[in-house]
Amino acid sequence: MSITIAGAGVAGLAAALSLHAAGRDDITVYEADPAVDQHGFGLNILPNAVRELAELGLLDSLLRHAVETRELAMYNPYGDLVWREDRGVWAGYRWPQISVARSHLLRVLAAEVRNRLGDQAVVTGARLTDLRREPGRTYAVFTGADGTSRAVETDVLIGADGIRSAVRAALYPGEGPPSGNGTVMYRGTAWGEGFLTGSSMAVLGDDRRRLVLYPIDTDETTGRKLINWVAAVPAEEAGEESRAVVLRRFGDWRPPGVDLARLVGQTPEVYTSPMIDRDPLPQWTFGTVTLAGDAAHAMYPAGSNGATQAIIDARVLAWHLATHPGAGDALRAYADERRPRMTRLQADNRTLGPERAITLAHQRAPRGFTDVREIFGPEELADISRGYAAAGQFDREWVDSRPSLTVGGGRRSTAVRETSFITAVIRGRECNRPDAYLRDNHAVLLSTPRSCAMADEALAAGGTIGSVIVRGRFGDVALTEAVAAGVSQVVCLAAGSDTRVWRLGLRATTRYFEIDLPGHLEAKEKLLEPVAGRLACRRVPLDADLRHGAWPHLLRAAGHASHEPTVWIIEGLLPYLPTEDVAGLLATVREMSAPGSVLLIDAPHGDFYRDPANEAFLAFMTARGSAFQLGFDDFGGFLGEQGWRAEAYTLRDLASGACDWLPTPPQRLCPPHDHHWVARAHPA
Template structure:
């Protein structure tokens, strides 16, 4: 069986590795001329690290990632109201990794080239359209700059893993329109600075009106004892110019952010100083799409952001794409009829990911930030923290997203 994968991001590359390991012929087509280590930090949760571990990649990832030890929530005054261990520190069989998105993508890209052969990975091949016959799918590719048709590929299956602006999804749903903008803009950057808290902590500060997420993404320290720290500022914005599709590479106004966060200076972290030391800051309008009723049409299906773009809340974007790859491969292994296998993949992953998309819209685990801000706008005392309510929210999200420790640890 031959599988055509459209998209060389984390989801597409992981799918290629899973399918090749299962014995399928795979070809990957990426629109850009050269795959480069773009983006900033992401987290891979234990349920997705399980998949990467089964591909033999855990040790390689660990060399360039931080194994996250704990997750802590603070209000805008720097008061802690929630703390929990993460990954293996919380009893999971697999770690949680904080890593530079570009490093993970390049690691997967190198692994894919070695595994399926560099001759089966095509860059600068932008999907123009596909057509399906009774027995195959035919994909037509163009040079994006010239519009010239440069290649046609035939396969048994076509997987659209080509992101939130997926060409595959647009052909399946031509009337869908643009992504849904949340009204929030993320500002993302990385800074070399002294480690904070445990040195492998992930922290959430503030509320969803003004939020800051901070965590290290490189296990190595430089000659001055500094660590590469990833940060994400989340602000409610009314500027209509910011209401656009996702763009990882649009730079933001550093001075404005330094001013907005000027009072967020705690004894364990100086937020404004961290922002000021950042070389480049990128704007990311927080967007998603409405969950679909189905991804699969005959021999064609969707995966990752092409299938279920979601708000980056709860560290589940890349992780859910990796879970898609694992599920799709399992269905193709166990079901000899291609179209039936894709329908079974649909039946499992469409409802599971829809729950995560909608839960992230409802603030996911971060709803505890707004809960505390609304109840205690000027701060709280230790005995006022509603631990049972907070624990209920956090545990519910783990169950919805598929990484509650009891269920996950039963898997291999």
């Protein structure tokens, strides 16, 4: 299926990445301008969209030049606090809210599109000038700056070309230009000192004017913030000299901790634009042509929903295209899901969304107030906030609990999940032996007919059972010892088929966090439903890809305390990762480890790959999409380089009794060709 996207803005680039993640690769993004937009205006991305960026593997790159927004605070012009609320992880979300320069967001998105789809996937200097639709086919004509045109035949056309969309104009030729509300916005960015928490968003206003300030980047050397500011005034108060207008209309306002005159004076360039939006449309999708982002539902800039909803559009659109047999049906389903909600949100933003509280405060107390409770009922302000969050589907309950829009997780995700259940089969069969070295009765429940068949195939190809059984017993003993010594939180990374939280009888005060790819833990839970009531401690499952940067945020939001000791369990994961990913993972774990923490980890020895006896098994794993790629000749030394003080043992070491706190494993579990390390480590 060929997919053409008009517009390399947030919606278009996010759609390209989402479609690629859902298995599509014949995707081209056309941008009218000669380059992807480099304007550095700030924008906010709410946790519902940050979740999507995290699942696409973009959060780490974005956060290098962004700020995790801690609070939203609203004031009247006198600096009287009308309303404040925590945001992102500080409000209990599993994902942060981030404030970022639009230029940085687009750079990250465009770079990843080119990285994943190739440089040819983004074509700049190509404006859509004609659109023809025929049954089952669409023809889009793009014209360059030199006047030459090219006709592109495509199965799907996505109009993500902004508020002045050419695709929308082709679908609605009589609509005309965007409409305004009689407000002019002045905006800019300048470096300055942080205010309030240092990562706060402040909004001040009366019934006609608004002043918005928030940081979008941090100078790590000086601690100074790049502050984005927007000043909105009625059109009749606007003038040609931007700075003079801003200071004349807002000079006596009192933004908390901000010297407004200095900030405006240090702004390199002040931009002026009208506040405009589009009327809601009765239809987004026409055959195999649809709209997304501002092309579909441009709204006034209130409530941080412009870029946020563009990203959600992209993800929902990709999900429907991946899960419906026909493109037309998929695009209709996408529009049926998104259009009614965006129509309501556009209407909400015409009353300035959550900022309506500021307007009401001015109308009820134009000269200010001593206590906001004098002019608002007990729940009135909270109801405004909650209502707007529900309208935009960024309320915490929905964001944290809704199903993932990641389509299946791809071949690698499925293969790794299958491999985790193969190890459960091995543990279950060991448990049935009279001389079992590891007792895991729960593993039997995970031993489905399919996983048993796969285990038989793996063993027939030369796979071994020793490393699975021995690392399991090694981890059981070390974990039990640490919990007995007082450690009360456990984090199992790539938890897969791990059953310790069910079977070890850990103390009731223990918090046991499990992290794995979306769908893995849910699959395990369904199989373990017969023993769901046997959990003695608190289990906290979290869906995340450990190769990407969102999981520490999720973990902290779920209750992990980095100032308390933690037992970290990383079993069976390292063979699938490149060295740089392992180093990054261990560095993150080290940063989150208080004194007294313990790391339990295993990895293949380098000899595993050099031993001819393992060639058939390695080929088998590669063919299944679960290729082994990492081994260590000196695992203890590697851990030491990553900041860990380790005791590392090969299976042969353990069989010879080298570990005095672990029962010696039998020789049948330590064959000559099962070259494997297990280690217990502490922060150095």
